Every structure is written in structure tokens, then in C-alpha cells.
Amino acid sequence: MTALLESKGLTKFFRIGRGQVVHAVDGVTLAIAPRETVGLVGESGSGKSTYGKTVLGLHDKTAGSVTFRGEQLPQRYQPGDFQRLAASMQMIFQDPYSSLNPRMTVGEIIGEGLRLHSRKSGREIRDRVALWLEQVGLNADHMSRYPHEFSGGQRQRIGIARAMILEPEFVVCDEPISALDVSVQAQVINLLGDLKQRMGLTLLFIAHDLSMVRYVSDRMAVMYLGSLVELGPADQVYFQPRHPYTRILVESNPEPDPESERNRQSTTISGEIPSPVNVPAGCRFANRCPEVMAVCRRETPQLLPLKDVDRQVACHLYPADSTSAPLR
Amino acid sequence: MNRQQPGVAGAVPLLVVEDLGVEFDTYGGTVQAVRGVSFSVAAGETLAIVGESGCGKSVTVQSMMGLIPIPPGRITTGSARLRGREILGRVLIDGKDIRGSEIGMIFQDPMTSLNPTMTIGDQIAEPLQVHRGYSHSRAFKRAIELLELSRIPEAARRARQYPFEFSGGMLQRAMIAMAIACKPAILIADEPTTAPDVTIQAQILDLLQDLQRETGMAIILITHDLGVVARLADEVAVMYAGKIVEQGSVDDVFYRSAHPYTLGLRAAMPNNDPARQHQLEPIEGSPPDLFSPPSGCGYAARCPHAMAICQQRHPVDFALQGEHFSRCWLHHPDAPDRPPALYFREGGA
Numbered sequence: 001m002t003a004l005l006e007s008k009g010l011t012k013f014f015r016i017g018r019g020q021v022v023h024a025v026d027g028v029t030l031a032i033a034p035r036e037t038v039g040l041v042g043e044s045g046s047g048k049s050t051y052g053k054t055v056l057g058l059h060d061k062t063a064g065s066v067t068f069r070g071e072q073l074p075q076r077y078q079p080g081d082f083q084r085l086a087a088s089m090q091m092i093f094q095d096p097y098s099s100l101n102p103r104m105t106v107g108e109i110i111g112e113g114l115r116l117h118s119r120k121s122g123r124e125i126r127d128r129v130a131l132w133l134e135q136v137g138l139n140a141d142h143m144s145r146y147p148h149e150f151s152g153g154q155r156q157r158i159g160i161a162r163a164m165i166l167e168p169e170f171v172v173c174d175e176p177i178s179a180l181d182v183s184v185q186a187q188v189i190n191l192l193g194d195l196k197q198r199m200g201l202t203l204l205f206i207a208h209d210l211s212m213v214r215y216v217s218d219r220m221a222v223m224y225l226g227s228l229v230e231l232g233p234a235d236q237v238y239f240q241p242r243h244p245y246t247r248i249l250v251e252s253n254p255e256p257d258p259e260s261e262r263n264r265q266s267t268t269i270s271g272e273i274p275s276p277v278n279v280p281a282g283c284r285f286a287n288r289c290p291e292v293m294a295v296c297r298r299e300t301p302q303l304l305p306l307k308d309v310d311r312q313v314a315c316h317l318y319p320a321d322s323t324s325a326p327l328r
Numbered sequence: 329m330n331r332q333q334p335g336v337a338g339a340v341p342l343l344v345v346e347d348l349g350v351e352f353d354t355y356g357g358t359v360q361a362v363r364g365v366s367f368s369v370a371a372g373e374t375l376a377i378v379g380e381s382g383c384g385k386s387v388t389v390q391s392m393m394g395l396i397p398i399p400p401g402r403i404t405t406g407s408a409r410l411r412g413r414e415i416l417g418r419v420l421i422d423g424k425d426i427r428g429s430e431i432g433m434i435f436q437d438p439m440t441s442l443n444p445t446m447t448i449g450d451q452i453a454e455p456l457q458v459h460r461g462y463s464h465s466r467a468f469k470r471a472i473e474l475l476e477l478s479r480i481p482e483a484a485r486r487a488r489q490y491p492f493e494f495s496g497g498m499l500q501r502a503m504i505a506m507a508i509a510c511k512p513a514i515l516i517a518d519e520p521t522t523a524p525d526v527t528i529q530a531q532i533l534d535l536l537q538d539l540q541r542e543t544g545m546a547i548i549l550i551t552h553d554l555g556v557v558a559r560l561a562d563e564v565a566v567m568y569a570g571k572i573v574e575q576g577s578v579d580d581v582f583y584r585s586a587h588p589y590t591l592g593l594r595a596a597m598p599n600n601d602p603a604r605q606h607q608l609e610p611i612e613g614s615p616p617d618l619f620s621p622p623s624g625c626g627y628a629a630r631c632p633h634a635m636a637i638c639q640q641r642h643p644v645d646f647a648l649q650g651e652h653f654s655r656c657w658l659h660h661p662d663a664p665d666r667p668p669a670l671y672f673r674e675g676g677a
Contacts, residue, residue: 181381
């Protein structure tokens with residue numbers, strides 16, 4: 001598989017003073033094929049947003065590498081790197097309220113990318129903005145309005161138009177729907193799906209809503225405390241999770257179906273995601289894992305492929321060359 | 329609308345709300361946030377009020393609790409009676425404040441609803457001192473027990489800590505401990521699971537369910553998450569544009585959804601039943617402006633089945649089966665070509 005984008009051992013640590021280091025992203029290896037949608041799920045604090053931003057160069061890399069279209073991207077971006085790469089890699093942000101400059105008109109917000117990255121005239125830029133406003137389901141005459149005049153769903157459409165106007169190949173969607181109401185979420189998801197089809201986009205879709213991630217993604221990657229614990233085709237990861245953490249995530253996900261909720265076993269795990277400052281030795285999930293073994297507290301499991309199914313799992317229940325039946 | 333809860337023999341509703349209407353004066357005009365809402369809850373029962381932001385679900389419970397600022401807010405119509413006594417617009421009932429004693433409330437954002445300058449234990453002890461006349465040391469001891477009940481490890485040590493030392497999930501539990509301190513008859517939970525992650529959400533929902541089983545309190549759950557509703561609710565009221573559009577048992581509302589808005593919500597969500605895969609069907613448009621609410625059905629502008637009458641007149645309540653009702657003209661016997669998907673889906677319990 002020739003990947004469009006590949007991260008190898010990508011690591012991002014933050015120093016927070018007093019010699020303490022936040023291990024936000026720790027050695028994530030992930031290859032995304034052209035026109036693929038990879039869903040990245042995990043609890044807040046698992047490092048999924050930091051991963052997305054580090055991939056795009058919004059954070060410097062602590063270690064590891066990112067390759068895009070075969071070119072290894074710099075460890076730390078210089079202004080010229082942003083200038084060069086912004087046209088092909090873009091981001092859609094979580095909060096449509098704080099990610100649009102309230103003092104710029106919608107036309108200025110959407111057109112800014114073109115102004116910086118193309119040699120188009122003001123009139124051409126205006127025409128493109130008008131076109132894109134219509135592409136995302138708004139009106140061309142919304143151009144002169146300000147963000148506060150729009151609802152959450154409409155603002156998210158503006159954010160999408162801003163990311164898409166440069167016609168990028170790769171877009172990181174960082175929780176693009178979590179701030180929206182259910183009826184509007186579907187509007188935005190379908191819009192993203194349409195654009196992906198038409199423009200041949202490759203997406204990294206970051207979210208914590210498992211049902212939605214399963215719905216939009218080809219493959220699903222599950223992150224816990226900075227590392228990937230499971231990776232595979234989205235439906236299979238959801239319906240046959242292998243890693244104990246994925247299983248708990250799926251089982252905790254409430255379904256809009258009273259019957260299946262009544263029959264649900266209580267699967268809650270105690271505790272919360274530990275602080276990424278004091279990362280436990282061994283498997284990071286060990287202190288919450290219902291199937292913990294002695295080895296889990298000593299050795300960090302690697303993300304390894306299973307022999308019989310298309311799946312990678314980082315768990316000592318599935319050592320190298322094992323099948324999808326867990327050990328013991 | 330007296331609703332008998334099976335299992336709770338001869339239960340009289342604890343709380344009966346009738347025709348509640350709430351308005352707010354703003355610079356842009358008067359917003360009719362709640363436009364005639366009626367429901368009731370019995371002991372041991374969970375009522376979920378579902379709807380999107382701006383539908384009036386939070387204002388409904390806040391006005392009951394006297395938590396809306398008056399002015400600019402105004403309760404225009406209706407009544408809310410707790411065990412037969414009117415509570416709307418009154419702070420004291422028989423000389424006592426019912427807030428925190430008879431009705432407990434947990435809020436959406438635990439980070440901003442707790443006092444950052446008081447220890448968690450003192451905050452939980454406070455309602456016991458105010459409503460039950462406990463001494464501080466006795467109330468603090470009880471606060472530790474309540475934290476244990478809410479499954480906070482090392483409760484005695486944690487009670488002496490401040491909110492910033494707690495994680496989001498733990499703050500939510502602390503807030504639950506505070507809300508149930510005086511053994512309220514009703515617990516109002518306003519979006520209790522919006523912030524936390526699924527594993528924390530599952531813990532909080534389990535906790536609420538266990539506490540209800542132990543204390544027999546009624547729960548009014550305000551949420552937009554149909555998964556949470558399916559998990560916790562006995563009764564469901566679906567709100568749209570300040571009105572309840574469909575109400576019934578959780579099975580009625582999910583398996584025999586009758587109102588086009590309820591159906592629209594369900595079609596807009598992915599389901600995880602491999603046998604029933606579907607394309608997401610968004611509800612186009614957005615809710616009406618409640619500065620000048622439409623004279624007809626609030627949902628008409630977005631409804632794929634809207635008829636001429638929907639624009640002109642408010643639909644009346646159509647009783648479907650038992651306590652299940654829907655406010656939609658399509659249920660009228662004279663409605664032409666009622667869409668087959670709309671009325672009484674098969675399946676489920």
C-alpha cells in the first residue's frame with residue numbers, strides 16, 4: 001500500500017515545568033491510504049487531537065516522522081513549510097464558535113487561504129468564496145456577514161468551506177460535530193461525505209462518538225493515553241473488538257434502543273484515564289484492565305498484526321504471530 | 329394526565345406540571361422559550377425530556393426550580409404542583425425552601441457549578457446544615473458517606489479537597505452526592521453526561537440508576553442524547569420549539585415513534601444494528617425563531633410530511649395507545665396519505 005500520509009513513531013511531549021513531561025502522543029505509527037477515512041477514537045486526554053495537530057505541523061514533533069506523498073515533512077515547520085503544505089493539508093476544528101475570527105466577515109475568513117496561497121485577484125477570490133459558500137449549503141450573499149450571525153451548524157459549514165477552498169488532499173477533522181445538535185450532525189456528516197467523494201479527499205476523523213466514527217470511517221484507530229491500542233476496519237473493530245479497552249469503549253456506548261439497553265450487562269470500569277504526566281510502566285491500560293496479567297505491568301505491548309484477521313492490537317493477550325483468539 | 333407507573337402500586341404523581349409557559353424579554357424582543365408544557369412524574373420513575381438546544385427543556389426545569397432570572401424571565405401560564413402544593417414562583421413552601429431538600433438538581437457543567445473556594449465536603453454538607461439543621465461536624469461526616477455512596481475512592485481525604493483537585497467525572501459524582509444529600513423526592517439531572525467520555529458516562533448512569541433503586545426518588549433527565557434516554561428513562565417527552573411533541577413510555581417513543589420529529593431524530597443518528605444499516609438522513613433547516621413562533625406546528629417548516637393545516641393551526645394532542653400521544657395533524661383521521669413509516673412501527677417490546 002502506498003500511503004498518502006504516514007506517521008512513524010510520532011511522538012509529542014510537552015514540558016510543563018519542574019522537569020515534568022506530558023506524554024501526549026507516544027510513538028504512533030499509522031499509514032493512511034489515498035481516499036481513505038481513518039477514524040481516531042479515544043477519551044479526552046488520550047492525545048487524539050494532539051496527534052492530528054502534530055501530523056499537520058501545528059506542533060513540533062518530539063520524535064518520529066511524518067511522510068506525506070513520499071516526502072518526509074520537517075521536524076519543525078518554518079513559515080515557508082506552512083506556505084507550501086497548507087494548500088494540500090487542512091484542518092476542520094471542533095468548536096465552530098471559537099475557531100472563526102469574530103471580527104472578520106465570512107468572506108474574509110473563507111477567502112483568506114486563497115489570498116495567502118494563490119495569485120488570484122480579489123474578484124476571482126470573491127467568486128471562489130461565493131462558489132464554496134454554495135457548495136457547503138450556504139448562500140453567496142452570506143459573504144458580508146459576521147460569524148455571530150450564524151448558528152452552530154452554519155458556522156461549522158463555514159469552517160469546512162475555509163478548509164476546502166484550497167482543495168487539499170488531506171484533511172484532519174477534529175471532532176467536527178461534537179458541538180452540534182443531533183439533527184445538524186447528520187447534515188455536516190453528509191456534507192463531508194459528499195465533498196470527500198467529489199474531491200477525492202483523505203480524512204483523519206477524530207471523534208469520541210463511536211457510532212459516528214464507525215459510520216464515517218473505513219478504518220478505526222483506538223487511542224489510549226498517547227498510544228494506539230487497536231487498529232482495523234471500522235465495522236470489525238466495533239463489532240468484534242479485541243483489545244480489552246476497545247471492548248469496554250464499545251460496551252459503554254449507549255445505543256438508542258431501549259431493549260438492548262435493558263439487556264446490557266454493566267460493563268463499567270472503575271477509574272479514569274491516568275495523567276499523561278506519570279505514565280505507568282508497562283501497558284498503560286493495565287491499572288484499569290479487567291484482564292490484567294503480571295506481564296502487563298512490566299512490558300509495554302507493541303501494536304502487532306493478528307494472523308487471521310486484518311487487525312493490529314497492542315495487548316499481551318495477543319502476542320506476536322497470534323490469532324484473534326486471546327491468550328488463555 | 330395521571331400516569332400510573334406499573335410496579336409502583338397506585339402511585340400518585342409526585343410532581344404535576346400543567347401548561348407551563350415561560351418568556352424572556354431581550355433586546356431583540358420577547359422569546360417564548362416554553363409554550364405550554366405538561367407532564368408528571370411518579371416516585372421511582374425516570375422521565376426524560378429530550379430535545380435539541382434551544383427547545384426549552386432546560387428552561388422548563390429551571391423555571392420550576394425558581395432558577396430563571398425574573399425579569400427578564402416571566403412565567404406566563406401554568407402550574408407545577410409537588411404533592412399537590414404549587415411550587416411555581418414560590419421560594420418557600422410551608423416556610424421551607426424545597427430546592428435542595430425536596431428537589432435536588434445536578435447541572436450540566438460540574439466545573440462551573442461548584443464553588444471553587446469551598447472544599448467538596450463543605451459543599452456537600454451545606455444543604456444538610458441549611459435544610460436539616462445538622463451541625464457542621466455531623467454534616468461533614470454525612471458528606472463523606474455520601475461521597476462513598478457516589479463511589480469516590482478515599483472519600484475522607486477527598487472531602488477535604490477543593491474542586492480543582494477533582495477530575496471532571498469525580499466532580500460530577502460530587503455534585504450528585506450534593507444533590508441527594510437531603511434525600512430529595514425528585515432529582516433533576518440537566519445534561520448530566522454531556523462533558524464526560526463514554527466510560528465515565530456509563531459510570532454516572534449506573535450510579536444514578538443504583539441511587540434511584542435505593543432511594544426510590546424520581547428522576548427528571550434533561551438530555552439530547554437518545555442513547556442515554558434509552559438507557560435510563562421509563563417515560564420520554566420529546567420537546568421541539570418550546571412544546572412537547574410526543575410523549576409516552578420509552579418503548580412507545582422508540583419503537584412506535586409517531587411524530588415526524590422523533591422519526592427524523594432517529595433517522596439522523598447512526599445505529600449499530602448490523603442488520604439495519606441506513607444512510608443518515610439529516611433534518612434540513614433549523615428550529616423556528618421563538619421571537620415570533622409560527623402560528624401552526626413548530627416543526628412544519630422542516631417536516632417532510634407538512635400539510636397546509638400544519639402551517640396554520642397548532643396540532644392538538646392525539647392519543648395513540650395507552651398513555652402515548654403525539655401532537656401532529658397527520659394522526660387526524662382526515663389526514664390524506666399518511667406516510668406508512670409514520671404510524672406505529674412494528675418491532676421492539
